[in-house]
Amino acid sequence: MKALILAGGSGTRFWPASRAGYPKQLLPLKDGLSFLRRTVDRLLPLLDPQDVWICTGRSLVDEVRRQAPEIPPTQILSEPVGRNTGPAIAWTLSSIPVEAHDEVLVSLHSDHWIDDEDSFRSSLEKAVSSAARRDAVMALGVKPRWAEIGYGYMELGELVDPEVDVYEVRRFLEKPDQETAEGFVSSGRFVWNSGIFVFRIGNLLGHLWRLERELMTGLDALHRDPEALDRIYGTLPAVAIDTAVMEKLDSLSTLVLDCGWNDIGSWQALAEILPSEGDGNSVFGTAVSIDAANNLLYSDSGTIAVLGVDDLVVVRSGDAVLVIPKRRSQEVRRIVAELRRQGRTDLL
């Protein structure tokens, strides 16, 4: 078993703690461990560091190496520019020695949260064995715990591997509206798309050559002339692996995770996984609260003091302070847009 951790993302949902050069996956969480570090630790009981690849961006690669020192540096790939998950996965797979192409690889994101790590690993082992046994491509699903409108869904079809409860994936569905999401959840036939894929390396490379010839010939040129990385990589088709390959497969199958998976897409979601005090305040760093409940108080240095406020996100990070109601924490992107409009790229 091999693993590919996709660590190239950059986003604005955790501004000001996450910045262009320090995105969500690198942020320290409880115990000072980042999402990325936790992703590595979650896998290591199942495989050796020599079996792990990480694909990240050039501006992040030093910090990724620092946070994952046991992964061989040659297996930490550094994209000159982000081109979505299709090129990231295809580039990494095509750089893995041909001798390993028969093995099963798990491709997963570096910035997701798992409550029950033992259950996760146990499911992953089942998926790997099923994918190997059936030479199948699998997309792991997540049993929906609420009618989330921010996730993609997959519709379950026939049971295809009764031994480990693996189902056919009938179709992918983009982020639904609230009513549709509620229908999905109550039907019991839809699961969240976790973005975790399991497949034999050679198998997915075959699909990529068949479905994304331009991408693969570009990568071929790149491997023949590594000096041309910067020039070639930026011209690769910027496609997501989901739409480029997964949605087009005749026989995609899924195993459904039930391990508290969450992609932690906002400060509010982060508050739910941070340790919380008696008054419901989730604290990272140092904080003093009086007569204040259910706040997220996140500080990378110094102290946050609150009195008489509830349900707020208060973040102090670097040279910025953010105050926003928890339930509106998705709107942090509006602040980022305003800072960009003002030319305050120093804060982004």
Add this chain to the structure above:
Amino acid sequence: MKALILAGGSGTRFWPASRAGYPKQLLPLKDGLSFLRRTVDRLLPLLDPQDVWICTGRSLVDEVRRQAPEIPPTQILSEPVGRNTGPAIAWTLSSIPVEAHDEVLVSLHSDHWIDDEDSFRSSLEKAVSSAARRDAVMALGVKPRWAEIGYGYMELGELVDPEVDVYEVRRFLEKPDQETAEGFVSSGRFVWNSGIFVFRIGNLLGHLWRLERELMTGLDALHRDPEALDRIYGTLPAVAIDTAVMEKLDSLSTLVLDCGWNDIGSWQALAEILPSEGDGNSVFGTAVSIDAANNLLYSDSGTIAVLGVDDLVVVRSGDAVLVIPKRRSQEVRRIVAELRRQGRTDLL
């Protein structure tokens, strides 16, 4: 005319911007000018820098000298320890050369706000001339603009100097309860005690010798042996000039200021004097606000970003961030007490 600026105060009402070594009077306000600097500037149209004395604390004296470089350094007195306004005023007066004892001095605080500075100076000149003409001690009053329960009041008596509307002070009244304060204001016979006093230097020294003999003999010993400052000053009776002298005088008189005087006792009061944007946010430093109104955003460095919050005080200063509703900003002292209890003197 001489002036004594009392700049020794230290308080917690503006934590975290004000700290033990950097109290309210030294805080930068609009245009980067502090309360102290504004107090000096307010007086200089009326007198020369050589006629100004400042009494401050030893830990503040360097910053006071920096902010008021035109005041002769020998006239910036530095208390080894704070002993309230009685010793501060008596020490300063007794250090003024005897040749000047016939002149009128204005004693005032360094951390008050005046909206209409011309009106203030005009009232001050009237008070100085009345005090000189009648050889009287005067306590300036302020026409109350609301039923404040945080100020002391003075009851007006007979008109004693019709030329400039100076009244007898019948009695001092400590901070009243709300109902009493409302009665005071509606009666028209009560004024706020501004803490500004006007008197001939020799006159007040005479009252001090009569009413505070222990204090004055202590100061006498101190002047004979300046080396003994540290030992003696801490043993002086720690009395306020109001109770030690002013309340005991048979013939205290007052002139009533109507110039937007405010002692700015809380973040909420400060918000009212800082420049405010269209959405009612008062900003010091750099801030971005979206869909947020009537907040005070005060930052000594870096940027504060708020979205979807109203009527808050958000302060970033040094290594601390404070978030508190404006209307509860008096309660910042509870945070300071909690930090002290936790031994976090580094933050105080």
